[in-house]
Amino acid sequence: MKKIFFLFFFHLLIIPFAFAQEAKDVVKKADEKAKGKTSAATITIQTIRPGWTREMSVKGWTKGNDLTLILVLAPAKEKGVVYLKRKKEVWNWIPSIERNIKMPPSMMSQSWMGTDFTNDDLVKEASILEDYNHSFLAEVTIDARTCYKIQLLPKPKAAVVWGKVIMAIDKKDFMMLHVEYYDEDGVLINTMHCTDIKMLGGRLLPARMEMVPANKKGNKTVLLYNSLVFDTPLDDSFFNTQNITKVK
Template identity: 55%
Template sequence: MRFAILLIPVSFVLQVAAQDARSIVKKADEKMRGSTSQATILIKSIRPTWSREMEIRTWMKGNELAMVLIQLPVKDKGIVFLKRRKEVWNWMPALEKTIKLPPSMMSQSWMGTDFTNDDLVKESSIVNDYDHTIIGDTVIDNRNCYIIRMMPKPEAAIVWGKLIVCIDKQEFMELHIRFYDEDGKLINTMNAYDAKIMDGRLIPTRLEMVPADKKNQKTVMIYKSILYNKAIEDGFFTTERMKVAGR
């Protein structure tokens, strides 16, 4: 009986800590995502001998609906990616063809960048598909941050084997993320910079994704504009609407 009395508080503390970690991740996710968002983003792929720029527009609603339209360069203009719940589609105007992407493609490079297909359309949910644990504290750009370990739930179809996320304690901005594969090998590191107020909320406006094993290579994502919480009908996120957006 004595052991039971001692174990119950420990179990309770662990449950509370896990819930706190999840609530921190949820706040950070909701801050960057909003109930809806519409953004224009510049993407720069930087390589040792060349660089390339793209401009995209994104529409997102909750965790289950998203559309990404490539506007520049001209040769890629009109390519569209659509997420509807757990399904991801790609419209290729040059082929006049809609392709459904299998889950195995979520870990692959998005349009030759260092971001994955999953990073852009957010097929997985950092809130619902992972278990969260606070493992420490750190300081990034003079901001006190939680260090949170995120492990995929057994039933979740997840690209990554583990994430280590640093979230600002005051503004709930994700400032640093390390992405590991199933064997615990570091694959990518993302750092966030240039916090600015956009549409009434403070968010990082420049994200840099750096692969661990490719020297002098990275992809930079810069938010040019973003609008939050503007109504978007569910009917906007359809394969037919993809074709209209891509014209």
């Protein structure tokens, strides 16, 4: 009888753990597909407001989950602005004042250059793999694609922007198609929807990401991938504070 009870108790413990691992694996596959070992992209970002629209062009490079560099190409006023992430540290180079500013964690939740993306969204200070616990919620359909609906809750000591993140990831091609971002009180803040699925860098991925704030009617930011190249060798030294003023 004791053996049966032990096996039953062990079953109760191991099943939720197995599903948590599975949910994390799905998120990992989607994350790795979108990033590769390295990536280099040219991107157009449109900030849309009820009375005006602003367009920005950027280049972005990544290496794994720890290294990211973003260079603003246009408009002329912001040309040359650079954001650099190395592990948990983020710097911002502002050429107009020739200053390299190390960004404190408190700034990660703020708007990135007036868009509806946060600084954290763009440079990913928080790791969606290491800073959150993952669990399956349901199966959902997004734009006729069957998706895993996965909840991400921050680990107790993780320094993250969001109190909860809910993702819909395509079950067949492991593409992140829909993401909801909540604050610590469980209030929906932003929703990102990904469309225009096409071959980018030899992989099937969404070329359009639309971020919509929940409480600002008529506001949204659209991110459009113009080009994307994966797995080109990039040395770690490319992602350093010495290079931040020289990158083109």
